[in-house]
Amino acid sequence: MHGYRYAAIASLVILLALTLIPATAIGDSGLPNYSYVRSITIYAPAVSGSGEGVLSKTTLIVAYPGSGRVFFSALPYTELDTQGAARIAAYIASLVAGVSFNNYDYYVITESNVPIIGGPSSGGLMCVGFLSLLMNKTLNPSVTMTGMINPDGTIGPVGGLKEKLDAAASNGFKTFLIPKGQRYYQYPVIQETRLPWGVIRRTVYQSIDLVEYGRSINVSVIEVGSIFDAITYFTGMDINASSVIEPLQVSIPGEVVDSLLNNLSAMVQDTYSSVNKVYDYYYKRTLQTVINNLNNTLSSLYSIKDKYPVYAFVQGLSIYPSVVYYNLFSKVLSNTLSIDSILGTVNTTLTSIGVRLNSIGGSLDLDELILFS
Incomplete structure (x- = not known):
């Protein structure tokens, strides 16, 4: 089981790196002149x-x-x-x-x-x-x-x-x-x-x-x-x-900000439900603390979304990975979702990203993105 978790973490790190490294930084030879x-x-x-x-x-x-x-x-x-x-x-x-x-x-x-x-x-x-x-x-x-x-x-x-x-x-x-x-x-x-x-x-x-x-x-x-x-x-x-x-000028429609925050709120509430089913006391208390902090951040974003829509949207995106991670983690600990199911989701996501990259001229091989085949 630990091997699966390490592999999942490694895949997410690789996925994040691909989103952060500009294409022009790949394949350059020698030092910049x-x-x-x-x-x-x-x-x-x-x-x-x-x-x-x-x-x-x-x-x-x-x-x-x-x-x-x-x-x-x-x-x-x-x-x-x-x-x-x-x-x-x-x-x-x-x-x-x-x-x-x-x-x-x-x-x-x-x-x-x-x-x-x-x-x-x-x-x-x-x-x-x-x-x-x-x-x-x-x-x-x-x-x-x-x-x-x-x-x-x-x-x-x-x-x-x-x-x-x-x-x-x-x-x-x-x-x-x-x-x-x-x-x-x-x-x-x-x-x-x-x-x-x-x-x-x-x-x-x-x-x-x-x-x-x-x-x-x-x-x-x-x-x-x-x-x-x-x-x-x-x-x-x-x-x-x-x-x-x-x-x-950056215009983010209010309904887009609302959709993001509502989506996050739904996942947070779903995580609360899963956490209540976790039997291990240490993990349960830890997850409760983390999800409470995320919920507090989400509440503050709701309070300022009309005045600072761009800020609320950007900050909402920044906490999105954490909300997803702890949602999935709580489901695994509460035995409501299996590791294999999570890995299947990761594979599907990586495949989707590969297809999109190829459609805009990317050079990634789809086979390289399937880490759990």
């Missing part, structure tokens, strides 16, 4: 696993001539949403700069003291960095920001704002840009009640005005709604948004 290379180092505020604000050092590089490849390196590890944010950041930067994305290669080298670098919250800052390189502009070293970059060039909401603001202040930054609409922020506080037989700890949420709090620690906190707003504070440059707004 660039005419020029530009680089910049940025410091992105983040939150550690213990809940403290930290800075992650990121070196961004653009190289010409390239072919639209985005290379990502992280020390020690990174999550996929961070890599996805880097790709969106590079693409949006090329549109705003008025250059062809496919004429350059882009490198992201991130270093941090935290075990895992995750989340898309540095996407806006990476976009600013790439844009400064493409337009040969110097960034104001006293300014930093947090916020994800959406495919339409807007800056999306993120978490850990107070902790990130503290990290920015303690490292000498004087201006901290945050996503529009997040000035009033709720942050977790651990409260302890000491009793004769021990200590009871609980998490409560307190509201804070980040602009006022920033003023108290000598940092100017400013809300920005788009990459055009952000670049002005970093460079003083006022980019004519109307000249590039058309290619940045």
Whole structure:
């Protein structure tokens, strides 16, 4: 049984790799021969696993001539949403700069003291960095920001704002840009009640005005709604948004967002039903915790889908693999679905992908995609 599970995991990893590696990166011989290379180092505020604000050092590089490849390196590890944010950041930067994305290669080298670098919250800052390189502009070293970059060039909401603001202040930054609409922020506080037989700890949420709090620690906190707003504070440059707004426009119909979220919600509820049938106490509790977290994320996406449809859709796609994985995992543990059935589904999916790739001129052999024949 373990062999089947390892094989299934390996197939999913291979499938994911195929979706991430651009075709132009396959089959190249030798090292790239660039005419020029530009680089910049940025410091992105983040939150550690213990809940403290930290800075992650990121070196961004653009190289010409390239072919639209985005290379990502992280020390020690990174999550996929961070890599996805880097790709969106590079693409949006090329549109705003008025250059062809496919004429350059882009490198992201991130270093941090935290075990895992995750989340898309540095996407806006990476976009600013790439844009400064493409337009040969110097960034104001006293300014930093947090916020994800959406495919339409807007800056999306993120978490850990107070902790990130503290990290920015303690490292000498004087201006901290945050996503529009997040000035009033709720942050977790651990409260302890000491009793004769021990200590009871609980998490409560307190509201804070980040602009006022920033003023108290000598940092100017400013809300920005788009990459055009952000670049002005970093460079003083006022980019004519109307000249590039058309290619940045991303329209996702409300019914498409609703369909995705409703589909996720149905799978989450189905997973709850399967988890209740799991007999192993450890697995049952673990699955309940994970699915509760996914359900909380889904609830937050429902609450903002009308105001931020692009963000809700992108984030919904990002949690989709986890929802599917834990749904299938719970069914296996509850004996409502067999491993063979799951492997059959994976085979069917891989075959379908192979057919689609071949129909658009892909070069993958279908026989190579059937890993469990």
